[in-house]
Amino acid sequence: MSEEVKKFKVTIDGQTTEVLPGTSILEAARQIGGKSVPPAMCYYSKLETSGGRCRTCLVEVSKGSEADPRPMPKLVASCRTGVMDGMEVKNLTSEKAQEGRKAVTEFLLVNHPLDCPVCDQAGECHLQDLGYEHGNLETRTEFERNTYDADDIGPYIKLNMNRCILCARCVLAANQLTEKREHGILYRGDHAEISTMLNKALDNDFIGNVIDVCPVGALTDRTARFASRVWFTKPYNATCTCTKCSGKAVLWMKGDEVVRVTARKDQYGEVEDWICNECRFEKKDTALWNIEGPRHIDRHSVISLNHYEKKTDSYNVLDNPEAKEIGVADEKEINKLDSETI
């Protein structure tokens, strides 16, 4: 007879849920859902060993556990910190965590150019969202930014190293999805950069997925660069009879034209099903696809403001019914905090 594993109770911004031991605070927050979920620039649930590199997911642990209720002395990276039974965590409700995130955002922007007006990722960029929520009006740095020339790293992919935040998602994706990784992080510290092996080009069958996992505009699709601002396009769910991948993709259309093909992403911007290069780069003709209907883009970015679909319920902090059942939160208080913070 299998023994039932005792779940841990964890409370995040006053909302309680139960999770299996070994779950990270970030995953527990995602189980609760809503705005108390910390942002994540390097963690990617579908990529093993991701996380722990960017610190955007910092939270305050105000109670360590039932057994040892002392608070944790410093902010912790929620993607790499496991929950304990009785743990209490503050994200939106913690001034310290918000200050910490502000500092991390400033740090990530030290070398990142403010080129959103010409960047293909604008409108669906996690760093742009963070900058909007936590960024300073002016930089405090006086030294020159690191600059690199944009590089074609294969027939389909453009690397703009100036925008890279060294989250390593693309390296992990290449390692875990393709037969042979041909790029990685070279050098150390502020000299570190993404680069291919000498004279190599990224052209493995599933390598196009590095574009989707890149949280910023450092890796872009050469077949769609500068074709349109994302908010002028309309995303549609489409399928095809591909034998290499699931064939489930999103077509970004401008009129009848397929401007770009991407994988489908969930509400945290993570790919649901990886797609192959052929579907992504070579099927720009609607005749090759079975179009299912408009795709709901479940992020609070500019794309969701497009009027290609009817607006559904407004965002609710407590949008997981299970969390409501066990919840100890004062919903009014959280909603008030929420509107003040964002």
Ligand code: SF4
């Ligand atoms: S290129 Fe993109 S995915 Fe790769 S390390 Fe840089 S920011 Fe991360």
Ligand code: FES
């Ligand atoms: S998402 Fe946790 S450190 Fe990057």
